Amino acid sequence: MKDSRFDKTLKAIFYLFAAVFAIVCLYPFLLVVGSSFTDETTLLQDGYNLLPKAFSAAAYQAIFATRTIPDAYLVTLFVTVVGTGLSLLATSMAAYALSGRRLRYASHIALFFYFTMLFSGGMVSSYILTTKYLGLQNSIWVYILPVLVSPWNMFLMRNFFNDIPKELFESAKLEGAGEARILRSIVIPLSLPAMATIGLFYALGYWSSWQPAMLYIDNPQLFSLQYIIMQIIRNVDMAQSIAVAGSQTAMSTAPAYTVRLATAMVTIGPIVFLYPFLQRYFVGGLKVGAIKG
Amino acid sequence: MRAAIKSKGLRDLVYNRYLYLLALPAVLFSIVFAYLPMIGVVIAFQDFNPIKGLWDSEWIGLKNFEFFFRGQDWLIITYNTVLYNLMFIATGTLMSLTLAIMLTELGKNAIVRTMQSIMILPNFISWPIVGLFSVTFFTADTGVINHFLSSIGAGTIDFYTNADVWPPILVLMNLWKTAGFGAIVYMAAIVGIDKEMYEAARIDGASRLQSIFRITLPMLKSTIVMLFLLSLGGIFGGNLDMIFSLVGDNSFLASRTDTIDTYVFRALRTSGSLGMTQAISLYQSIVGFILVVAANKIAGKLDKDSALF
Numbered sequence: 001m002k003d004s005r006f007d008k009t010l011k012a013i014f015y016l017f018a019a020v021f022a023i024v025c026l027y028p029f030l031l032v033v034g035s036s037f038t039d040e041t042t043l044l045q046d047g048y049n050l051l052p053k054a055f056s057a058a059a060y061q062a063i064f065a066t067r068t069i070p071d072a073y074l075v076t077l078f079v080t081v082v083g084t085g086l087s088l089l090a091t092s093m094a095a096y097a098l099s100g101r102r103l104r105y106a107s108h109i110a111l112f113f114y115f116t117m118l119f120s121g122g123m124v125s126s127y128i129l130t131t132k133y134l135g136l137q138n139s140i141w142v143y144i145l146p147v148l149v150s151p152w153n154m155f156l157m158r159n160f161f162n163d164i165p166k167e168l169f170e171s172a173k174l175e176g177a178g179e180a181r182i183l184r185s186i187v188i189p190l191s192l193p194a195m196a197t198i199g200l201f202y203a204l205g206y207w208s209s210w211q212p213a214m215l216y217i218d219n220p221q222l223f224s225l226q227y228i229i230m231q232i233i234r235n236v237d238m239a240q241s242i243a244v245a246g247s248q249t250a251m252s253t254a255p256a257y258t259v260r261l262a263t264a265m266v267t268i269g270p271i272v273f274l275y276p277f278l279q280r281y282f283v284g285g286l287k288v289g290a291i292k293g
Numbered sequence: 294m295r296a297a298i299k300s301k302g303l304r305d306l307v308y309n310r311y312l313y314l315l316a317l318p319a320v321l322f323s324i325v326f327a328y329l330p331m332i333g334v335v336i337a338f339q340d341f342n343p344i345k346g347l348w349d350s351e352w353i354g355l356k357n358f359e360f361f362f363r364g365q366d367w368l369i370i371t372y373n374t375v376l377y378n379l380m381f382i383a384t385g386t387l388m389s390l391t392l393a394i395m396l397t398e399l400g401k402n403a404i405v406r407t408m409q410s411i412m413i414l415p416n417f418i419s420w421p422i423v424g425l426f427s428v429t430f431f432t433a434d435t436g437v438i439n440h441f442l443s444s445i446g447a448g449t450i451d452f453y454t455n456a457d458v459w460p461p462i463l464v465l466m467n468l469w470k471t472a473g474f475g476a477i478v479y480m481a482a483i484v485g486i487d488k489e490m491y492e493a494a495r496i497d498g499a500s501r502l503q504s505i506f507r508i509t510l511p512m513l514k515s516t517i518v519m520l521f522l523l524s525l526g527g528i529f530g531g532n533l534d535m536i537f538s539l540v541g542d543n544s545f546l547a548s549r550t551d552t553i554d555t556y557v558f559r560a561l562r563t564s565g566s567l568g569m570t571q572a573i574s575l576y577q578s579i580v581g582f583i584l585v586v587a588a589n590k591i592a593g594k595l596d597k598d599s600a601l602f
Contacts, residue, residue, distance in 0.1 A: 018408050125334065
């Protein structure tokens with residue numbers, strides 16, 4: 001059956017609307033990429049442009065000539081890799097224990113986790129706990145430990161485990177496999193997509209982390225990348241000091257504005273690079289989450 | 294030995310000890326980082342002194358609350374918090390739903406898939422980065438928007454001193470970042486609708502628009518209502534990540550951008566009274582708790598499978 005003329009017009013409108021929104025989503029990225037490769041004085045005179053009128057990679061050279069950004073990169077990388085690993089381990093262990101209604105107290109433990117999603121002691125309590133009683137200030141672990149287990153992710157993971165057919169466990173047991181063997185040859189292989197999804201949730205959270213740095217960290221060597229971004233948004237002086245130190249030029253010609261943009265680019269670089277994988281798993285995980293509620 | 298253990302509960306603990314051990318690390322982290330801070334809510338009833346600590350600070354009853362509720366601040370930040378969330382929920386639902394319906398109607402081809410990928414991209418970028426992007430658009434002299442406005446001869450806008458422009462900006466930014474990703478949930482629900490209904494409608498001569506309004510939207514009603522309800526439970530949350538990344542501690546804008554979270558976050562860093570700040574935080578936690586529980590209860594009544602727990 002063919003589309004009527006009215007339906008064709010409608011389709012054209014839909015294309016237009018979706019295309020406009022997609023362009024609006026993409027435009028800021030392209031603008032910042034283009035401008036970050038622009039010569040500083042041109043940028044200040046002509047404003048931001050998609051295509052650099054005078055090409056210059058000075059901002060990127062400046063960034064990598066000083067320690068600030070590379071140090072922050074290492075901090076963020078450590079937090080993301082180690083944090084995601086530990087989070088995934090603790091989360092999947094608990095989720096596996098609570099799955100399949102094997103434990104008599106499973107629902108009590110689930111309620112214990114669920115309550116933390118409903119009520120929180122607030123930022124002040126966490127602040128006092130972290131600084132006065134745990135002494136985590138100026139430690140890289142302050143990025144990781146307080147957010148190690150997300151109950152939401154734990155429940156998502158438990159729902160994944162619950163979906164593994166019971167018959168698989170039963171037949172494995174009949175053939176004499178122990179718990180460890182079942183875990184190794186059934187549970188882990190089957191839950192790899194779930195692990196990837198939840199792992200990406202955690203990784204994105206750690207990669208975006210800046211609040212711990214603002215509240216608990218004074219040592220500039222332990223600043224995360226996003227916290228540096230946060231600082232240079234409001235404080236051109238900071239970008240300027242990187243630019244001056246990194247480009248070995250006078251204050252007036254140092255690429256302070258373009259350094260800000262280049263910093264944004266190197267921060268989102270890995271995400272754009274991993275984007276195809278992110279998209280596939282996130283979308284899959286979200287759909288499961290949506291259907292499972 | 295085993296038979297000697299009479300209590301069923303204890304027997305389960307012993308028999309399944311390895312499984313219980315697996316859950317232990319997560320339980321311990323919850324106790325330390327989620328339950329211990331709950332004890333800290335008592336600070337709201339103290340003239341808290343960090344040196345004296347939790348047990349030796351002076352108890353002052355409800356004075357912190359009295360002080361907070363006597364002033365104007367709590368009204369402003371509560372109003373902003375609730376208003377932003379309601380606006381985000383309403384516009385977000387509408388936009389995500391519209392995109393989901395349009396993209397599904399357009400079918401699957403390379404162009405549609407590319408557009409969808411691009412729409413999801415902003416969701417993966419952190420708010421600080423969005424904040425930095427926004428600076429390139431909004432700064433007074435070099436910003437893209439003012440550059441454009443002056444090139445067509447219109448007057449420029451001083452975004453960072455003009456509070457009233459921020460509610461629409463925040464709504465648009467929220468749409469930019471979340472609408473494309475939100476559309477996926479609705480697309481998943483649309484895929485689940487029986488295809489035969491559409492075929493039958495077409496044979497009866499229904500146009501695309503009629504199919505959308507007579508089949509798709511009615512079939513999505515329960516999903517929409519459910520997601521709407523569940524997000525209503527969160528309207529006391531403060532959008533700290535977003536608002537702080539975009540406007541920071543800018544006091545020119547505070548009247549329209551300050552929410553409960555940003556207020557508490559600022560008080561925490563600017564050596565305000567911790568007792569008073571905790572009182573505000575506790576007010577937020579309690580109202581938030583009531584809202585979430587109520588929203589979940591109603592959602593559960595409407596649809597038994599939708600509750601997470």
